[in-house]
């Protein structure tokens with residue numbers, strides 16, 4: 001039987017968190033693709049992209065690693081005994097570095113990040129610039145931002161940021177209650193799905209798509225929602241993107257994205273003059289679900305370029 | 314020990330150095346020990362306990378896998394005549410149960426009746442000599458009465474997976490754990506999600522590199538109310554034994570209420586199902602994993618499992634639950650039917666035991682040389698779960714339709730021990746050489762059990778469990794309140810047995826009214 005390799009791995013971070021990663025494809029694949037998901041999502045947000053890539057993984061063309069960011073999906077929070085318990089997107093960049101060190105110590109890598117996952121890659125580029133051009137050979141930044149997320153008070157993120165930290169703490173304390181309330185309006189409820197659709201999806205999104213996304217988000221914890229919100233607010237890598245100029249970058253944004261509206265992607269494209277910017281019509285924030293084929297085409301371009309690079313080197 | 318019996322006429326196959334005993338018991342688990350203790354307590358000393366292993370304990374000697382523990386409270390899962398005020402936890406772990414069984418064997422001085430390393434390879438009824446001729450790896454025995462307490466969950470079942478023999482790493486069954494094999498840093502596959510898997514998975518998940526759990530059918534899992542027993546409680550049990558007996562009685566009654574749902578009216582299981590569903594929802598957030606862990610059959614159809622750490626373990630960052638079904642094992646991997654191949658260093662078989670095809674049944678041959686397995690080829694039959702027509706002077710402990718999932722097996726075992734002991738005393742009192750049940754009694758018992766099984770969750774719950782044989786008949790479980798079993802087996806049903814008095818020719822059996 002022709003088979004595809006798969007294994008799960010728990011990546012241990014220096015502060016004691018464990019990241020749940022799923023590795024598809026053979027260890028001797030010529031290139032590895034690592035996908036990072038967004039806030040209150042999980043690696044399942046990449047399922048449609050992964051399904052489209054499956055035949056190529058089976059043919060040994062690439063290895064795919066999906067993982068859950070700390071506090072999301074099956075990944076844990078740092079151990080409570082660890083001193084600096086403060087959450088920042090920089091930590092997510094450091095997590096991605098741990099993952100690369102432990103699961104992909106050698107060989108070319110292409111990174112894809114959606115929303116907070118894109119910011120994760122920017123933080124990695126700022127902290128570990130030497131990786132870019134050498135190990136990291138291409139980057140896809142999807143529905144994301146280099147910073148200044150809340151300056152637009154009309155954006156959904158801006159409205160949420162208007163909540164003061166004191167309120168956040170109270171909310172965190174009341175998380176148990178919120179959990180209970182949340183179960184009263186499960187994703188199967190039409191009103192729940194309508195809210196999710198309005199906030200996150202574009203005009204062409206199917207009901208099944210919205211339900212799948214709503215279920216992934218529903219599985220995330222209130223704690224992840226609340227602890228990462230100020231971190232997203234503080235994220236600002238507008239001046240630290242230079243490492244990304246060394247590799248091919250493709251930027252994607254939906255024209256109906258309410259969380260990270262197109263101006264964020266334009267800002268990125270300005271900072272990265274060689275990057276390709278794709279603004280996708282009738283599409284919201286959930287681009288990996290809404291337009292998986294578009295993304296896969298771009299990822300394959302990046303993967304191919306990564307290999308050409310190697311041949312040239 | 315010397316036999317008090319006169320030596321019977323030598324039969325052609327009697328080996329000259331066979332040891333002559335009144336009673337031979339096969340197995341030294343809860344059942345074999347319970348029987349031996351009953352004999353000792355009424356002064357009977359002419360018996361042996363034939364045990365293939367090197368110690369007493371059965372289940373609790375063999376199942377030493379990490380996390381092994383009982384799932385019925387120790388206050389109930391222990392001999393009624395030997396309460397243990399010193400249990401360290403409400404649900405004891407394997408080492409403590411095994412220590413209890415060893416201590417109990419010593420306390421009642423039955424260890425000197427045990428012959429260890431005696432694997433019973435065959436037991437034949439010698440009609441002329443009216444003796445059981447028992448061949449073991451530790452010599453030959455001739456016994457007037459043979460009691461098989463060889464266990465229903467004693468022989469590990471190995472799944473029939475292509476390539477399993479070609480695996481280059483370690484393969485071990487949960488009931489044959491290899492403690493020398495270090496699992497830390499290993500990629501471990503656990504096959505099966507039954508009662509053993511649910512204990513072993515959380516015990517090893519934190520130390521292994523990764524753990525893949527191969528699931529065929531998800532189990533219903535309810536919270537485990539396990540806790541350490543406080544020192545003052547233990548003191549109280551020591552000085553007020555009545556208190557521990559009272560708690561035991563309460564636990565027994567509480568668990569018996571489950572039978573109403575399991576066997577009488579499935580509606581009463583709904584709160585239990587709700588409890589299990591809430592438990593799953595609280596512990597597993599991932600919607601796909603949750604779906605994979607949600608059973609599609611009625612709760613109770615398979616054994617209801619108790620655990621607080623199984624769900625978190627399969628939802629851990631280094632764990633994966635696989636439902637695709639195993640296609641084959643390769644030297645360094647396990648391949649599922651969806652074409653996914655997972656690198657694997659160690660395979661743990663948590664695949665249970667041979668239950669409906671007990672190996673001991675092939676080894677016991679009755680009249681005309683037919684084995685129990687032959688007689689049972691169309692399903693296990695017996696009278697009162699203890700005797701089989703065509704097998705004179707043979708009694709079974711934990712034979713057909715004695716199993717219970719909701720409460721302590723020890724309750725059933727003690728019921729059976731009392732019944733068999735009554736049979737032995739009846740033989741003595743009436744001076745009988747031979748006691749044998751009738752096919753009619755067997756048929757009556759079979760239809761009683763079948764009637765009671767109708768509409769129970771085990772038959773109608775929509776699952777395929779090890780409780781049912783290949784014809785879908787319930788031949789393993791007692792399908793009613795356990796106190797009804799005890800009442801039905803309180804005394805020997807003498808009318809259902811044919812007895813042959815000592816000295817009387819076999820051709821003129823005396824039939825009791």
Ligand SMILES: Cc1cc2nc3c(=O)[nH]c(=O)nc-3n(C[C@H](O)[C@H](O)[C@H](O)COP(=O)(O)OP(=O)(O)OC[C@H]3O[C@@H](n4cnc5c(N)ncnc54)[C@H](O)[C@@H]3O)c2cc1C
Pocket residue numbers: 339340341342343344345346363364365366369370371372373376381382383384385390431432433434462463464465466467508509673710711720721722723
């Ligand atoms: C992991 C596990 C957990 C369990 N937990 C519970 C629980 O919580 N509550 C409960 O009620 N029940 C539980 N059980 C069921 C348990 O098997 C019974 O409760 C009880 O221990 C059975 O005792 P037994 O004497 O009938 O059989 P066993 O304990 O299996 O003893 C049979 C003995 O016979 C010996 N033997 C077998 N064949 C031969 C032969 N041919 N020659 C010589 N000797 C032989 C075996 O070596 C063994 O020592 C559990 C079972 C398992 C496997």
